[in-house]
Amino acid sequence: MKKYGVNELRRMFLEFFESKGHLAMKSFSLVPHNDNSLLLINSGMAPLKPYFTGQEIPPRRRVTTCQKCIRTGDIENVGKTARHGTFFEMLGNFSFGDYFKDEAIHWSWEFLTETVGLDPDRLYPSIYQDDDEAFNIWNKEIGIAPERIFRFGKEDNFWEHGAGPCGPCSEIYYDRGEKYGCGKPGCTVGCDCDRYMEVWNNVFSQFNNDGHGNYTDLIQKNIDTGMGLERLACVMQGVDNLFLVDTIQNIMKHISQITGVEYGKNEKSDVSLRVITDHIRSTTFMIGDGVLPSNEGKGYVLRRLLRRAARHGRLLGYNEPFLYKVCDTVIKENLTAYPELKEKQEFITKVIKVEEESFAKTIDQGFKMLNGIMDSEDVKVLSGEDAFKLNDTYGFPIDLTKEILSEKGIKVDVERFRELMKEQKKRSRDARKNAGADAWISDTTDLSDVANTEFVGYTDLKSTSKVLAIVKDGVRVDSIGEGENAIIVLDKTPFYGEGGGQVGDTGVMESGSFSADVDNTTKNPSGTIYL
Ligand code: SER
Numbered sequence: 001m002k003k004y005g006v007n008e009l010r011r012m013f014l015e016f017f018e019s020k021g022h023l024a025m026k027s028f029s030l031v032p033h034n035d036n037s038l039l040l041i042n043s044g045m046a047p048l049k050p051y052f053t054g055q056e057i058p059p060r061r062r063v064t065t066c067q068k069c070i071r072t073g074d075i076e077n078v079g080k081t082a083r084h085g086t087f088f089e090m091l092g093n094f095s096f097g098d099y100f101k102d103e104a105i106h107w108s109w110e111f112l113t114e115t116v117g118l119d120p121d122r123l124y125p126s127i128y129q130d131d132d133e134a135f136n137i138w139n140k141e142i143g144i145a146p147e148r149i150f151r152f153g154k155e156d157n158f159w160e161h162g163a164g165p166c167g168p169c170s171e172i173y174y175d176r177g178e179k180y181g182c183g184k185p186g187c188t189v190g191c192d193c194d195r196y197m198e199v200w201n202n203v204f205s206q207f208n209n210d211g212h213g214n215y216t217d218l219i220q221k222n223i224d225t226g227m228g229l230e231r232l233a234c235v236m237q238g239v240d241n242l243f244l245v246d247t248i249q250n251i252m253k254h255i256s257q258i259t260g261v262e263y264g265k266n267e268k269s270d271v272s273l274r275v276i277t278d279h280i281r282s283t284t285f286m287i288g289d290g291v292l293p294s295n296e297g298k299g300y301v302l303r304r305l306l307r308r309a310a311r312h313g314r315l316l317g318y319n320e321p322f323l324y325k326v327c328d329t330v331i332k333e334n335l336t337a338y339p340e341l342k343e344k345q346e347f348i349t350k351v352i353k354v355e356e357e358s359f360a361k362t363i364d365q366g367f368k369m370l371n372g373i374m375d376s377e378d379v380k381v382l383s384g385e386d387a388f389k390l391n392d393t394y395g396f397p398i399d400l401t402k403e404i405l406s407e408k409g410i411k412v413d414v415e416r417f418r419e420l421m422k423e424q425k426k427r428s429r430d431a432r433k434n435a436g437a438d439a440w441i442s443d444t445t446d447l448s449d450v451a452n453t454e455f456v457g458y459t460d461l462k463s464t465s466k467v468l469a470i471v472k473d474g475v476r477v478d479s480i481g482e483g484e485n486a487i488i489v490l491d492k493t494p495f496y497g498e499g500g501g502q503v504g505d506t507g508v509m510e511s512g513s514f515s516a517d518v519d520n521t522t523k524n525p526s527g528t529i530y531l
Helices: 006-018 046-053 101-115 132-142 229-237 246-259 267-288 297-315 323-333 345-375 384-392 398-406 414-434
Strands: 023-025 062-070 087-096 123-128 150-152 164-175 196-209 215-228 467-472 475-477 487-490 507-511 514-518
Touching: 006 023, 006 062, 006 087, 006 101, 006 229, 006 246, 046 062, 046 087, 046 164, 046 215, 062 267, 087 101, 087 229, 087 267, 101 123, 101 132, 101 164, 101 196, 101 215, 123 132, 132 164, 164 215, 196 229, 215 229, 229 246, 246 267, 246 323, 267 297, 267 323, 267 345, 297 323, 297 345, 297 398, 323 345, 345 384, 345 398, 384 398, 384 414, 398 414
Parallel strands: 023 062, 123 150
Antiparallel strands: 062 087, 087 215, 123 164, 164 196, 196 215, 467 475, 467 487, 507 514
């Protein structure tokens, strides 16, 4: 078997499906477009949903992609095991009302056995329990013996992820050999152990789930396939786990070089190396797609990943910001498929560095507090107040606090924490509402280059405007993240600024995927309007 690299396998897959009449499209952004059901793109089909449902016309009815994906459901296990990761790339070929089961199954087999040359005797298909059509294709057309075809129920062989297109599926497992097995009697395809690894998923996407478990037929029958690129690389390179495949191993090596800690010497430091390796991949790509650290939504996921990685840097005994350096290797290893990362390199590095530096200022005090709690015999539950202090003063995202304390069996009063967060938000909203323009912008914020705002509200309720300045916590910034508060100055606006007893306008500001609630408006004596 030839040992193909990650970049080579990605190219081979896309070229194979191009040769079958597919249009190879670039990976879509990790940030979903017009899809409130997802925080981040989590599968190859997710950005293509409107093509499956027939809502939008695809550029071609056969499409192939290698899609950046993030899944954080298992984040606590990332690092602890070698098989969990938050970032992965998913290879996929899609048919929107074009070919169906027959071609999909034939091509998956052809790619695995001929193009990359996997041993057919090590491959086992599974099908949805009563899908005799798929059974017959595997058995009669491909020639797989009936006892090698496994029938599984809805839990294993019906693919759906919340709301949207879904359907029964047929997967392909690769037998990695006895040494990966659990050795238990009955260990076979479908066993939880590491021996039989699912590499390919052919989903026969023919239903739509409304998100509440109600299924309706889609207007067309589709194919949605998915194969984890890193998984395929593990198989092809004969390595145990995703952290050992070529490009990812190079990222880990860079971390080892900086921290002086080698992989494979000690289980505890291996956990930290895996956490950092995985999280620097996800965060580099997230920032590349425009996500910024914040306390809510995607920004919170990003902050949590970066701070979790920073903590593991400390656990390796490395006390300086360093993640921003490792992102160079992530970019370098992924350049062929994602050349745009190069253009954004400086920006990505800056965002990571600022976040690391800001956490570095408080991380030691936060650890002191947490260690005190963990050393005390009496604490079984951390109070909401302490969790709030760790978050607000020391920058420990609640989930990080929970994770660290769970290592000692200590729980956190999350409900009280959430109440305190809500109260804090209300306090800051009220403070802004009740204060005049002076309290909005401090004396030290230099807005001398900003022209006075043209007020167009006497004739218009909407306007297309240019952002002249963004001020956050008294400082001029270039951008803000999801869930963050800031003051925005525009060249013109229909929002009336509070003054002389009148009330400031409220409303919405939008641009592309950006949207902000304007909860008050004020103006300074010279006529600059602050939103
Ligand atoms: N949607 C399926 C999956 O994610 C196949 O692409 O496995």
